[in-house]
Amino acid sequence: MDKKPHIVFIGAGNMASSIIGGLVASGYPASLISASAPSQEHLDALSTKYQINTTQNNHSVAAEADILVLAVKPQILQAVCTDLASPLNDKNPLIISIAAGVETPHIEQWLGKTLPIIRCMPNTPALVSQGASGLFANAQVSAEQRQQADEIFQSIGVTQWITLEDQMHGITALSGSGPAYFFLMMEALEDAAVKTGIPRETARKLGIQTVLGAAEMAKQSELEPAQLKRNVMSPGGTTERAIQSFEDGGIRAIFATAVSAAANRSKELAELLGKQ
Ligand SMILES: NC(=O)C1=CN([C@@H]2O[C@H](COP(=O)(O)OP(=O)(O)OC[C@H]3O[C@@H](n4cnc5c(N)ncnc54)[C@H](O)[C@@H]3O)[C@@H](O)[C@H]2O)C=CC1
Numbered sequence: 001m002d003k004k005p006h007i008v009f010i011g012a013g014n015m016a017s018s019i020i021g022g023l024v025a026s027g028y029p030a031s032l033i034s035a036s037a038p039s040q041e042h043l044d045a046l047s048t049k050y051q052i053n054t055t056q057n058n059h060s061v062a063a064e065a066d067i068l069v070l071a072v073k074p075q076i077l078q079a080v081c082t083d084l085a086s087p088l089n090d091k092n093p094l095i096i097s098i099a100a101g102v103e104t105p106h107i108e109q110w111l112g113k114t115l116p117i118i119r120c121m122p123n124t125p126a127l128v129s130q131g132a133s134g135l136f137a138n139a140q141v142s143a144e145q146r147q148q149a150d151e152i153f154q155s156i157g158v159t160q161w162i163t164l165e166d167q168m169h170g171i172t173a174l175s176g177s178g179p180a181y182f183f184l185m186m187e188a189l190e191d192a193a194v195k196t197g198i199p200r201e202t203a204r205k206l207g208i209q210t211v212l213g214a215a216e217m218a219k220q221s222e223l224e225p226a227q228l229k230r231n232v233m234s235p236g237g238t239t240e241r242a243i244q245s246f247e248d249g250g251i252r253a254i255f256a257t258a259v260s261a262a263a264n265r266s267k268e269l270a271e272l273l274g275k276q
């Protein structure tokens, strides 16, 4: 990026803070990041921690945006966009919506004009620069804007672009919601280890490092996860018993059902919110 764009966040909750924290950690100038929200507590947390600009006035800050990130709950996005239509009347910022299940034609309709819109599904590990973001651009997005968005989200993790907006339901179910699945597994693994007699602190430390080590290994290795798994399974050994127990318990079906429940909820939100 030659001249860095002014990035304005509408909404200052969990996901906005994770992205802002990651951006600042990557060296993005705090003076070029602003956030607006009704919650003074959320704003104070961001200005104290990252020294970014904050306000409760969506209108004034939106009018200054080169990139406007919509980071409010899907259920209030229509009201927020409708309210922003007039301050954006003579402006043409790149809109990036991170709201689950809200489709770009609805955002355009609510903002009252055709605009370059990118839908992005990030995740909270963005806070520690380990985010995974799926992105989709509508036809109005220029090559330069696409690159700007890619650089922003690459600075907080990895990016993958999709060409069909419909695939965003699956991305939401995979990487948007995904961190929670692994936190659940960490909880369950830790509790199970404690039951074998290990102190909780030890179980937590080794459990988390095991998840991290396995993920890093899968990322760096040319081998598929299935082969990496087999490499841990000595014939007649301990892992084989555990993996057999997972398979007998239907772990694959459990994943398939959970991921499709999340994707279906994303579709449901799209239908519900589009009808408002
Ligand atoms: N939490 C997550 O892991 C992820 C969330 N998302 C999406 O990010 C969006 C935000 O989610 P969270 O950060 O988790 O929610 P949150 O509830 O933590 O934050 C929402 C923020 O919006 C603010 N807000 C409420 N009304 C507003 C208004 N009228 N104008 C401006 N700001 C307003 C709130 O004060 C709060 O700062 C959602 O659309 C969600 O689908 C996407 C990927 C992952």
Ligand SMILES: O=C(O)[C@@H]1CCC=N1
Residues within 6 Å of the ligand: 100, 172, 176, 177
């Ligand atoms: O649970 C949710 O609806 C949001 C979207 C993906 C992660 N959190």
